[in-house]
Amino acid sequence: MKPADRITRLPQQFFAGLVNLAVELKAQGRPVINLGQGNPDQPTPEPIVAALKRAADNPRYQRYIPFTGLPELKQAVARWYARRHGVTLDWKREVAILIGSKIGLQEISLAVLNPGDMALVPDPGYPDYWSGIRLAGGQMIPWPLSPDSWLPDVDFLTDQVRLAFLNYPNNPTGQLAPASFLDRVIARAEATHTVIAHDLAYGDIVYDGQQAVSLLARPGGKNVGIEFTTVSKSYNMAGFRLGFAAGHPDLIAYLETLQDHLNCSQYGAIQEAAITALDSPPESVAALRDLYQRRRDRFLTALSAAHWNQTPSQGSIFQWLALPAGTSSVAFAEQLAMHTAVIVAPGRGFGERGEGYIRVSLTENEDTLAHGCTQGTSKEDIL
Numbered sequence: 602m603k604p605a606d607r608i609t610r611l612p613q614q615f616f617a618g619l620v621n622l623a624v625e626l627k628a629q630g631r632p633v634i635n636l637g638q639g640n641p642d643q644p645t646p647e648p649i650v651a652a653l654k655r656a657a658d659n660p661r662y663q664r665y666i667p668f669t670g671l672p673e674l675k676q677a678v679a680r681w682y683a684r685r686h687g688v689t690l691d692w693k694r695e696v697a698i699l700i701g702s703k704i705g706l707q708e709i710s711l712a713v714l715n716p717g718d719m720a721l722v723p724d725p726g727y728p729d730y731w732s733g734i735r736l737a738g739g740q741m742i743p744w745p746l747s748p749d750s751w752l753p754d755v756d757f758l759t760d761q762v763r764l765a766f767l768n769y770p771n772n773p774t775g776q777l778a779p780a781s782f783l784d785r786v787i788a789r790a791e792a793t794h795t796v797i798a799h800d801l802a803y804g805d806i807v808y809d810g811q812q813a814v815s816l817l818a819r820p821g822g823k824n825v826g827i828e829f830t831t832v833s834k835s836y837n838m839a840g841f842r843l844g845f846a847a848g849h850p851d852l853i854a855y856l857e858t859l860q861d862h863l864n865c866s867q868y869g870a871i872q873e874a875a876i877t878a879l880d881s882p883p884e885s886v887a888a889l890r891d892l893y894q895r896r897r898d899r900f901l902t903a904l905s906a907a908h909w910n911q912t913p914s915q916g917s918i919f920q921w922l923a924l925p926a927g928t929s930s931v932a933f934a935e936q937l938a939m940h941t942a943v944i945v946a947p948g949r950g951f952g953e954r955g956e957g958y959i960r961v962s963l964t965e966n967e968d969t970l971a972h973g974c975t976q977g978t979s980k981e982d983i984l
Contacts, residue, residue: 610735612728626942634973636961637934637944639772639918643837643892646885652877653841653870662869669857670698674872674879678845681879685804686815694850695823697857700867702802702831702844705856706766707733708863709798709827709846712855713764714739721757721765725773725948725955727800730766739764745954751776758789765790768800770813770916773951773960777811777915783819790825796852797826802844805835805886807916808894817848827852834918835886836878843867843875893918899967903974920961921948930959943973 623635656662675692682688690696699705710733714720717740722730724743734741744753744765751774758765767786769778790797799816807813816822827848833839846856860866897914904911904922914920924933930947938944946962948955963970 607736607738610738612731612735622938623944626938626944631942634941634943634965634969636965636970636973637946638964639834639962640964641834641837641839641918642964642966643889645837645841646878646881648881649836649838649874649878653874656870656873659870659873662873666866666869666872668861668864668866670866671869671872671876674698674845674876677876677879678847682815682817682847686818688815688817688847690817690847691850695847695853697846697853697860698866698872699829699844699846699856700864701833701842702800702829702846703729705829705844705846706730706798706800707736708856708859709796709829709852710734710737710739710764712852712859713796715763718763719761721753721762722952723753723766723768723771724953725951725958726766727768727772728951730800734764743952743954746771746774748954752778752782755782755785755789758786758793758795760793762793762795764796764798766798766800767816768802770803770807772800772803772917773919773946773948773955773958774921775914775917775919776921777807777813780814780819783814783816783822787816787819787821787825791821795825797822799826799828801828801830803834803917804830806890806893806918808890808897808914811915813916823848825849827856832875832878835889836881837889838874838878841871841874843871893963896963896965896967896970900961900963900970900974903971907974914963918963920963922959922961924948924957924959926957928957930956934959 623633626633675696678696679690679692682690706729714737716738719740719742720734721742721744724745731741744757746753751771804813816826816828827846829846831844897920900920901911901913911922930949934945934947946960948958
């Protein structure tokens with residue numbers, strides 16, 4: 602059986618390899634510390650689970666619901682944006698419900714790119730952006746992030762670029778973007794008619810009293826783009842597969858047209874649980890943010906004790922680590938796994954500019970992170 606060309610164009614699924622490696626090491630009976638994936642380890646808050654259980658008994662959700670999602674959830678998204686970012690949304694026209702934000706980040710390429718159209722992706726950046734571009738037959742152009750700030754040059758936005766992805770707080774680098782940077786992006790996008798897709802998956806996980814900036818909160822942001830968010834990270838709901846997009850009404854309409862053909866919306870009980878999450882008091886999210894910050898600090902303290910000082914992550918659930926000069930990130934990660942059963946993500950998997958770095962997930966408890974650091978910082982033995 603021969604696949605369609607679009608299948609052969611797809612990049613290798615980077616995170617699947619990390620999962621397989623962890624499974625192999627566990628099958629060998631080794632005590633694996635998996636710091637390679639951003640898979641939240643905390644339980645979903647009880648009120649959210651209770652809402653899911655109640656809704657599962659509702660006959661309304663045992664039948665098809667609107668393919669565009671529950672109106673009540675769209676209204677909850679609009680309320681959340683107003684509280685969290687001071688953004689006013691028309692929930693009927695400017696919000697789309699997604700079966701996880703990952704799907705939306707791929708659907709936006711299918712919605713706006715024709716074969717050969719150029720799309721910018723952050724380098725280093727989240728590799729799932731690549732998949733949608735390849736499926737659409739677009740031309741993927743790396744958008745280099747400068748290591749001094751992990752921000753790209755806005756001059757890369759030209760009349761030839763149809764779509765550009767941004768992601769702040771950034772995965773994998775953990776850095777934030779100031780409002781002034783987004784303002785420059787918006788101005789340039791307006792001049793070049795470029796669609797901006799901003800991935801705000803980690804917008805609630807920000808450290809040291811800083812704040813993430815929504816593209817839609819900046820003047821003109823809604824005119825040039827769309828923003829993707831998820832309940833996975835803020836509410837420990839990764840397995841629920843529920844996200845949403847907000848922004849320009851035409852882009853929202855394109856996504857919903859695609860979804861009319863590709864799926865029948867997420868299970869209504871899960872959408873009810875997401876309403877409870879979005880309307881929940883901010884204290885639970887603040888507690889989760891503090892938990893990740895404590896983990897980050899404990900991990901960096903252990904690194905410092907091993908004479909391996911690093912720049913602290915400003916946000917996300919990751920810590921980005923610079924390797925010794927000339928070190929292959931893939932070779933380092935492979936040797937680390939083989940010698941110590943500690944799994945990390947090699948920076949090369951996020952693009953050419955990720956070479957020389959590794960990404961560590963903070964989704965383990967403080968003691969495990971510190972132990973993993975102790976296991977993994979004997980660099981001379983590993984290299």
